[in-house]
Amino acid sequence: MTDSIPQNKELTKKQKNRLVLLLCIILAFTVMNGTMFNVAIPDIAEDFDLLPSQVTWVMTGYILVFAVGALMYGKLADIYPIKRLLTIGIILFATGAAIGLFSQNYAFLLIARIIQAMGGATIPALAFIIPARFMPKERGRVFGTVSATVAFASGLGPITGGFVGGAFDWRYLFILSIISLIAIPFLRKWIPDETVRSGSVDIPGAVLLASSVAGLLFFITMFSWIGLTIFALSLTAFxxxxxxxxxxxxxLEMLKDKYYTTAVLTSFLGTSVMFGMIFIVPIMARSVYGLSTVEIGLLLFPGAMGAALVGQRGGRFVESRGSFPVLQTAFLLAVGGSFLISTFIGIPPYLLALCILVQYVAFPLIQSSTANLLTELVPKEKTGVGIGMFNLMNFMSGAISSAVFGAFLDLQNVRLQLNPVVYSDNVLIYSNLFLVISVIAAAALFLFTKQFKNRPDPLQKS
Incomplete structure (x- = not known):
C-alpha cells in the first residue's frame, strides 16, 4: 500500500518536505554527472588525443540533447504524469551510464553521454515544474532550495570527479549515475498521482531544432560548411x-510577450557565462598551473560551496524583495567575478579560487529568480511549456558557449591583450575569454534592467 497523493489533494507539510528532499537528491545526481566530467575533460582529451574543440563534445553533445529534451519533457509534463516521465528518464540516464562505464573509444563515450542526456533531461525540466504545480505557495523558497542543490552538487561533482578520476579512472564516474536507480521506488510513492491530459507533442519540430543547433555546433567546432548548411536548412524548415x-x-505566441522573451534571453546569456567559466577553468588549471584532476576539483570547490549557501537564501530573497533586484545583483556578481578571473589568472590557485567564488555565487541567484519570475509571467496551464523553454534556452546556451570557447582555446600563440591590467602576459587566451564573459554578463544586466525597470515586479510583495 502506498501513500501517494492525488493531484487535486493539498499536500501536507511532511509530504512537501519529503517531495522536495527527493527532488533535490535526484537533481544532485544529474548535476554531479555534468560537473564530474568537466574536471575529467583534460584526462579524456589525453586518453583519446583530442583538441579542446573536439573534447568539448563530451559536454556539447550531452547538453544539446539535454536542451531539446528539457523542453520536450516540459511539454510532456502538461500531458502525462510527472512520476511516469521521471521513471523513464532515470532508467535511460542509468542505461547510458552503464554503457559509458565500458567505453573504449571516443565514439562509444559520446553515444553513452547522449543516452544519458535523453533520460537526464527529465530531471531539471521537472525540477522547476514540480514546485509550481504541487507547492505554488512555497515555490519561491523551493526554487531557492533547488538552485542551492544545483550549486552544492556542482561543487561536490568536481571533488568527486577529482578523487575518483585521480585514484582510478574517469570511466568509474559513471557508477554514481547508475546509483540513481535507487530513487525510482521513492518517486513512484511520493510524487502525487495525476491523470493523463489531452495534448500533443511536436516531435518533428524537436528533431528539426536539434538538427539546426547540431549543424551550428559542428560549424563552430570543426569549421564545417556542411554543418553550416545543415543549420540553415534545418532552421528554415523548423x-x-x-x-x-x-x-x-x-x-511563437508565448514569445510575443516581451517580458517573457526578455527573461528567457537574459537567462540564456547568464547561463552562457556560467557554462563558459565551468568549461574553461579545468583546461586553464591544467595548462597554466599544471594541476591534477583532484586539485582542479579543489579549485572549483569553494565557489560551488559559496553558491550553495547563497542559493539556499536566494529563494527567500526573491520572496521578500522580488526577482528584479536579486537578478540585478546576480549579474553584477557575474560581471565582477569574470573580470577578476580575467585580471588575476596566474596568481596562486588558492587566491584564484576566491575570484571564481565571486562569479560562481551568481549562478543560483540567476536560476531561482528567473524561474520564479517565469511562473508569474506564464499562464498556469502553460507552466510546463514556459519552464521547458527556460530550460531549453539555458542548455542551448551551455552547448553553444562550450563549443565557441572550445574553438577559441584551439588557438595558439595569442598576442592580443583585451584586458589592459592582466596579471600575467602568458595567459592572454584565458584572460581574453573571461573578459568576453564579463561583457556578456554586463549585456544581460543591461537588457534585463532596460526592459523591466518600469514594470512592477510581479513577485514583489505589496
Missing amino acids: YLHIRKHPAPFID
Whole structure:
C-alpha cells in the first residue's frame, strides 16, 4: 500500500518536505554527472588525443540533447504524469551510464553521454515544474532550495570527479549515475498521482531544432560548411513547420510577450557565462598551473560551496524583495567575478579560487529568480511549456558557449591583450575569454534592467 497523493489533494507539510528532499537528491545526481566530467575533460582529451574543440563534445553533445529534451519533457509534463516521465528518464540516464562505464573509444563515450542526456533531461525540466504545480505557495523558497542543490552538487561533482578520476579512472564516474536507480521506488510513492491530459507533442519540430543547433555546433567546432548548411536548412524548415503546426515545439505566441522573451534571453546569456567559466577553468588549471584532476576539483570547490549557501537564501530573497533586484545583483556578481578571473589568472590557485567564488555565487541567484519570475509571467496551464523553454534556452546556451570557447582555446600563440591590467602576459587566451564573459554578463544586466525597470515586479510583495 502506498501513500501517494492525488493531484487535486493539498499536500501536507511532511509530504512537501519529503517531495522536495527527493527532488533535490535526484537533481544532485544529474548535476554531479555534468560537473564530474568537466574536471575529467583534460584526462579524456589525453586518453583519446583530442583538441579542446573536439573534447568539448563530451559536454556539447550531452547538453544539446539535454536542451531539446528539457523542453520536450516540459511539454510532456502538461500531458502525462510527472512520476511516469521521471521513471523513464532515470532508467535511460542509468542505461547510458552503464554503457559509458565500458567505453573504449571516443565514439562509444559520446553515444553513452547522449543516452544519458535523453533520460537526464527529465530531471531539471521537472525540477522547476514540480514546485509550481504541487507547492505554488512555497515555490519561491523551493526554487531557492533547488538552485542551492544545483550549486552544492556542482561543487561536490568536481571533488568527486577529482578523487575518483585521480585514484582510478574517469570511466568509474559513471557508477554514481547508475546509483540513481535507487530513487525510482521513492518517486513512484511520493510524487502525487495525476491523470493523463489531452495534448500533443511536436516531435518533428524537436528533431528539426536539434538538427539546426547540431549543424551550428559542428560549424563552430570543426569549421564545417556542411554543418553550416545543415543549420540553415534545418532552421528554415523548423520555422516553416512551427508556423503551421497546431501545437508547435516552440510557442511563437508565448514569445510575443516581451517580458517573457526578455527573461528567457537574459537567462540564456547568464547561463552562457556560467557554462563558459565551468568549461574553461579545468583546461586553464591544467595548462597554466599544471594541476591534477583532484586539485582542479579543489579549485572549483569553494565557489560551488559559496553558491550553495547563497542559493539556499536566494529563494527567500526573491520572496521578500522580488526577482528584479536579486537578478540585478546576480549579474553584477557575474560581471565582477569574470573580470577578476580575467585580471588575476596566474596568481596562486588558492587566491584564484576566491575570484571564481565571486562569479560562481551568481549562478543560483540567476536560476531561482528567473524561474520564479517565469511562473508569474506564464499562464498556469502553460507552466510546463514556459519552464521547458527556460530550460531549453539555458542548455542551448551551455552547448553553444562550450563549443565557441572550445574553438577559441584551439588557438595558439595569442598576442592580443583585451584586458589592459592582466596579471600575467602568458595567459592572454584565458584572460581574453573571461573578459568576453564579463561583457556578456554586463549585456544581460543591461537588457534585463532596460526592459523591466518600469514594470512592477510581479513577485514583489505589496
